[in-house]
Amino acid sequence: MGLTIHFHGKLRSMASLPELGRLLERHAEGPDRKLHHIDDEEGELGKYLNADLVDVTGPLKGWILAPPEGCEPLFFVFDRQGRMACSCKTQFAPLDVHKWIVALLEEVEPFFDALHVNDEGGFWGTHDDAELLARRDRLDQLIGMVAGAFKHGRPRAEPPDGHDLN
Numbered sequence: 001m002g003l004t005i006h007f008h009g010k011l012r013s014m015a016s017l018p019e020l021g022r023l024l025e026r027h028a029e030g031p032d033r034k035l036h037h038i039d040d041e042e043g044e045l046g047k048y049l050n051a052d053l054v055d056v057t058g059p060l061k062g063w064i065l066a067p068p069e070g071c072e073p074l075f076f077v078f079d080r081q082g083r084m085a086c087s088c089k090t091q092f093a094p095l096d097v098h099k100w101i102v103a104l105l106e107e108v109e110p111f112f113d114a115l116h117v118n119d120e121g122g123f124w125g126t127h128d129d130a131e132l133l134a135r136r137d138r139l140d141q142l143i144g145m146v147a148g149a150f151k152h153g154r155p156r157a158e159p160p161d162g163h164d165l166n
Contacts, residue, residue: 003091003139005101005119009112011082017061020111024063024076027104032068038077067101069093074101076108090121091139095132099123 011017021037028035040059062077062084070092078084090098102123109115117124122131 002089003098003121003136004087004089005098005105005117005121005124006087007105007115007117008083008085009115011078011084011111012113014061014078014082016111017078020076020108021063023107024065028065030068034066036064036066038062038064067093067097069097071097071101074104091136095129095136098132098136099129102127 011020024035027033038060040061060077060079062075065074065076067074067088072087072089074088075086076084077086088101090101098121102117102119105115105117105124119125121135122128
């Protein structure tokens with residue numbers, strides 16, 4: 001459970017990495033943002049690309065961009081074929097951080113053959129502030145319900161009437 005932006009894609013050309021790096025450096029100039037460069041480091045790329053399970057290890061190139069205020073880092077880290085995948089949870093960050101990430105993804109999209117984005121906040125492709133706020137508020141409500149159930153006693157699962165679990 002969480003408000004997360006998932007994205008993956010393949011670069012049009014590995015030759016565009018320096019330009020992409022300059023774009024990410026501009027976005028890292030904000031307060032509390034840090035950019036870490038990855039150059040031929042051994043590592044593991046995300047397990048899922050284009051709904052296929054892959055095991056990509058080996059020299060990786062790219063950047064890790066750490067946004068401010070309770071948001072997971074963004075991984076723009078590529079394998080030899082220019083593939084990358086990332087999921088970034090934003091539920092504990094201000095909504096402006098979620099919107100900033102969507103704007104950044106829109107800006108980097110031309111570097112990719114196809115950039116696939118699944119925004120659980122509903123902001124990608126819509127820029128609908130009300131929908132993003134409603135989804136975040138619903139998630140906060142659900143988390144509060146679960147926390148309340150644990151605070152006031154251990155929750156028990158009850159089978160529906162007339163249903164035998166055996």
